Amino acid sequence: MKIYYLDNPRLEPFEHRGKTLMRLTEDWCFAIDDKKYWIPKGYFYDGASIPRIFWSVIGSPFEPDFWAGALAHDWLYFTHFVTRQVADEVLYQILRQSGVGIVRAKVIWSAVRTCAGFAWELTPDDLSEMQCLKRAMSDSPNHAKYGL
Numbered sequence: 495m496k497i498y499y500l501d502n503p504r505l506e507p508f509e510h511r512g513k514t515l516m517r518l519t520e521d522w523c524f525a526i527d528d529k530k531y532w533i534p535k536g537y538f539y540d541g542a543s544i545p546r547i548f549w550s551v552i553g554s555p556f557e558p559d560f561w562a563g564a565l566a567h568d569w570l571y572f573t574h575f576v577t578r579q580v581a582d583e584v585l586y587q588i589l590r591q592s593g594v595g596i597v598r599a600k601v602i603w604s605a606v607r608t609c610a611g612f613a614w615e616l617t618p619d620d621l622s623e624m625q626c627l628k629r630a631m632s633d634s635p636n637h638a639k640y641g642l
Contacts, residue, residue, distance in 0.1 A: 495526065495527060495580070495583060495587075496525075496526070496527050496528065497524070497525065497526050497527075497583070497584050497587040497588060497591075498524065498525055498591065499522075499523065499524035499525070499562055499566070499588060499591070500523070501522070502558070502561065502562055502592075503518055503520075503522040503533075503561055503562055503565050504518070504519045504520045504522070505517065505518055505519065505561060505565075506519050507556070508538070510538070513540065514540075514541075514556070515538045515539065515540055515541075516538060516539055516540075516541055516556065516561070516565075517536065517537070517538040518533060518534070518535055518536065518537045518538070518565070519535060520535050521533065521534055521535050522565065524562070524566045524584070524588065526576065526580065526584060530639075531566070531569065531570070531575060531641070532639045532640050532641070533565065533566075533569045533640075534627060534630070534631055534640050536627070536630060537569065537627065539564065539565060539568040539569075540555065540568075541554075541555030541556045541560065541561075541564055542555040542556075542557070542560040542563070542564040542602065543555065543564075543606075543613070544602070544605075552598060552601060552602065553598070559589070559592045559593050559594050560589065560592070560594070561592070562588050562591075562592050563584075563585045563586075563587075563588035563589040563592060563594070564585070566584050566585065566588050567581055567582070567584060567585035567588075567606070570584060571613055571614060572616075572620060572623075572624070573624075573641070573642070574616070575641060578614045582603060582606050582607055585602070585603060585606060586599055586600070586602075586603040589602060589603075624642065627640075627642060628642050
């Protein structure tokens, strides 16, 4: 499987319900086997889902080296455009392309494969967020590129 991205995502931190999140400030694209996946400006996520207890070993969820991999992974979990296994492989490969060392990337990938199954299920909040994104994009002449 060939996975790549060209540019780093442009993100800004913001507070939401007492949590720090990252919001995409420009559309961002990555590809799996030459199929492009676009993430719309305004999409937000919680960075790499690393429990605080492991931050000293793995790193903060908001380390720039984690941004692209965590963003692509969260988008794929949110949209279900691919299987969970493919989404987790995307995370690993983009982490490596972003400069994350092989050991740290494997630890993150293993943790996701072992513990993130609950996150694969869409929640009512996820569905509500998807409806908000669809409404926000409906005026865009390029809204079909997002696949929602």
